[in-house]
Amino acid sequence: MKRKTSGAGTEQAAGRPRRVLPLLFLTLLLLALAVPAGLVIAPALSGGSRSGEEEPPVPPWQQLPSTLAHRTGNPAGIQPLSDAAPVPETGVLTAQLNETLKADGAGTFAGVVQDAATGKLLFDRGADEAMVPASNMKLLTAAAALRALGPDRRFSTRVLASSAPGTVVLTGGGDVLLGAGESAPDAVLGHAGLATLAQSTVRALQQDGISGPVTVLLDDSLFTGPALNPAWSLQDVAAGETAPLFPLALNSARFDPAKTTGPRPQDAALHAAETFSAQLAAAGARAGLTVAPGVARGSGAAGVVGAGDGAAPGAKVLAEVQSATVAQQVDLLLQTSDNYLAEVIGRMTALASGKPASNDGAVAAVLQQLEDLGVGTAMLRAADVSGLTLGDQVSARLLAEVVRSITSGTDPRLRAALAGFPIAGLTGTLGDRYLDGPAARGAGLVRAKTGTLNTVLALSGYVVDADGRLLVFSFIGNGLTPGAANKAVLDRTASVLAGCGCR
Known part of the structure; x- marks a missing residue:
């Protein structure tokens, strides 16, 4: 059976009907999103309830901001809206996610949700199981490149x-x-x-x-x-x-x-x-x-x-x-999930790490950079750095920890990857998703890297919940039925986090 792979051609939106946003709204939204850390509030996309039921009001921190911050950078990373923003209760959140994270057909899903500020584990289903990550592998490559090469490096x-x-x-x-x-x-x-x-x-x-x-x-x-x-x-x-x-x-x-x-x-x-x-x-x-x-x-x-x-x-x-710059190239490879660009960036990372600019050198350099970052790699098995092969094995916990390092970790170089995460319903490989049904409440809020192989789907990223708390997550499905509605499963599940009060 021919595999459906994880490159830009299979993950990008391609000619599907799209909801049209007012030009001014979209312009303001994209300007706001250009501030990777000084503004943690992702505006929600408005729209009436498709089910006929009254939708809950959108929290203020998920609405379009009235003013835009200047892009000055924030080495401290993305932080909760305030110290008083409550952390979701594990039991309540787990119950909600278990209702949505169910495979359509064959296969299983693993998943992790963490509080970005504290690292507290809020949801754990097979967090340490070795799973094929598909293009979520590119998150590891992006982090390694930003550390080894630096965001401002040019070739x-x-x-x-x-x-x-x-x-x-x-x-x-x-x-x-x-x-x-x-x-x-x-x-x-x-x-x-x-x-x-x-x-x-x-x-x-x-x-x-x-x-x-x-x-x-x-x-x-x-x-x-x-x-x-x-x-x-x-x-x-x-x-x-x-x-x-x-x-x-x-x-x-x-x-x-x-x-x-x-x-x-x-x-x-x-x-x-x-x-x-x-x-x-x-x-x-x-x-x-x-x-x-x-x-x-x-x-x-x-x-x-x-x-x-x-x-x-x-x-x-x-x-x-x-x-x-490397930061701009990382944004592009995350947005479009370009396998070729990811592999080349991996080889340049190898050179910067004192290793041969080969596939083996790229893999070794990515692992070294993750270990130096303090991310555990015991469960990581890498055959490439783009995620195009079933030989890659990564845990959901490792992916979530990399996302957390990007949003809230101690290395400010990783902040340069924030803008590269596709935005639900708007940009990159999520541009044609989150447009209808239960997942629509996550449109404009969920920011995540996609991954797609024939029997594999993955989604890892971050979201500010309804209480103003920044959460990082990773959901990976393996052994899935090709062509089944499992992208919708992932999108509904991530949207639960966007709407979560969970207390």
Whole structure:
């Protein structure tokens, strides 16, 4: 049976009917959500009761704020609305969740709910059982990357001068979100553009008195080991859930940035290099410089890649463009659940941790960072860092602890992941969920990372409850009936937390 995988193509909303929000409301909402910690109150989406029953009033802290805080950062993390906000009673909450967290068809669910401020366990069903997490694995990768690389780190794509006159070396430094055109400073995808890189290269060559023909070489030697994880299904690779990994690519290894499903380039680095060569030829023609057709692989003056950034000691840098920050890339991979981007970020995390930029290095680096964070990894078995394989095994408690570290832990670097959690009914892979039925009361309130494989569903995130208490949670279902209504089960369960007084 073909698996339904966890990539952006399977988890993103795709052409389904959506509830339309007033433009002003949505604008204010998204502005409010841009404040990751200074404003802990998520506004609720309004709407009449679909059952004909009168709905309870929305608590003030779940309504649209009248003023917006400035984004100044809050190293202390998200905190309860006040110290007086009551913690849900375990027995009452457990009874409510046991009513909703029931598999539709085969399979079982494990789950954990914790008070974010104190870590108190409020709901425990198989908290320490090893479960396949699907794309919830990306939460671990995001946390590890923010710790090892730092939120403000950028990756450089460089053009180096070769020892052979008239030869330039396009050198990958980990940016797989390159755009074909000019750099777009306000974008994440396409922040660094190959047209801009080509124009800068032409200027540098002119200054060196070179008129052509210029030969382009490609150095993509930053990553080591197999480009494809042997644990991945070749069917998933063919479907475009991921692709062979390289340290440079266009559009997260997509042919078209507007299409996030379907087959990907199988040699994303060469595809990017050929695009650069074409841009170099176009820019060179305007300056009277010619470019030889074709691109070959060769390190040239790049030599042995050093310092994990694609540059070789002593090599002359002719031109350079830099990626969006790691924080922005983490937001993108969480919002869209992009397997390719997650795996590349994992390999860059490995380099920053002093490990090989291979699959094994990425896995080891993520585990090391979690251990250094104080999150127990005894039950963790990782075969990749994107969650695309059934070989990953994670407990719901571990996932909840990672979410708690992001919202309320002692490492302020992790706060950068807050904006990446999809928002129920509004953004990312939750954009087409929470729109109808009992789950609608969680719309705009529940913020969680999704996970989807053929028989696996997961949802881990955070929510401010009706009493103003911040809760973190993780719910994982394994052995589920494919095609059954288990996403609705997860959504109803998380919405219970949003509406919980539970006392």
